[in-house]
Amino acid sequence: MSSAIRTAALTKSYGPERVVDSLDLDVEEGSIFGFLGANGAGKTTTLRLATGLARPTSGSIQILGRDVGAGGSAGRSEIGFLPDVPAFYGWMTAPEFLRFTGGLFGMSGAALRERTEMLLDLAGLTDVTSKLGGFSRGMKQRLGIAQALVNAPRLLLLDEPTSALDPMGRKDVLDMIISLRGRTTVFFSTHILGDVERVCDTVAILDRGRMVTQAPIHELKARYGKERVVVEVTRDADVLARDFGERQWATSTTTPGDDGRIEITVTDLRAAQHDIPAIVAARGSGLARLEAGEIGLEEVFVDLVGGKK
């Protein structure tokens, strides 16, 4: 598989601060790739380097097999980009805006009309006649993605496409991204873990300019994921938390809350489920809840990044 984006020791400094620090990124063509990091991690800067809007201090970046050169023009016609705060002409309608953008790429006539219709459909905006000034944030964001697709790019770069949206708006944008699977490579930055988990094949985690890890989502979960049991007991939670912690299958236990809730990270879920009721009964306490679950990407992220802050 060829790479849509490949960076080698990519570094961007502003003064003494290394905002992007020796980044080695490899985005496979055809993937939906999540670029995950907290505020200020360096995501926008990386996207600016990828689009040629900023130049690296050192290291290199290739887009679709070509170096992003001094002017950043290499392969630009094959890239679609939606910045984090896109600007729209409020007096235009969605079809007018898409026709205008297509015109900037030299499209016209029937080809532009067809492309506009297709993109309006993809964005769920076909029947919307109002001006962009009256659009909701979600509608604007969907239109922004449609606009970035006007030139049928091989690579779509989206900077935090869902962060300003409510859950419904986010769902619509994520569905739109999912519908692009197999048609174009999508690379999007976000700090919302649930979004990555929902739509991405692969994720890179960035922390203060440095790559913490890059891996397919399922591998990341397999590598770092553990199982967890949530227990609620009616009394003696402190003693029981200690009892659980002494078992071979327990790797960690939380301090019980006032509600008697204890979270246990376990290596052997079956053994834990088997032993816990007996341990609780032996202390004369009652079991109000016993629930097992997989540790999600959120916990993996906190484990990888949170502990170092």
Ligand SMILES: Nc1ncnc2c1ncn2[C@@H]1O[C@H](COP(=O)(O)OP(=O)(O)OP(=O)(O)O)[C@@H](O)[C@H]1O
């Ligand atoms: N032009 C610039 N001059 C100086 N510092 C900058 C510049 N652009 C970005 N930075 C700094 O680089 C760091 C990373 O910023 P960047 O916008 O890339 O992060 P981000 O991960 O996109 O964060 P956010 O989610 O908040 O947009 C921040 O500390 C920011 O202040």
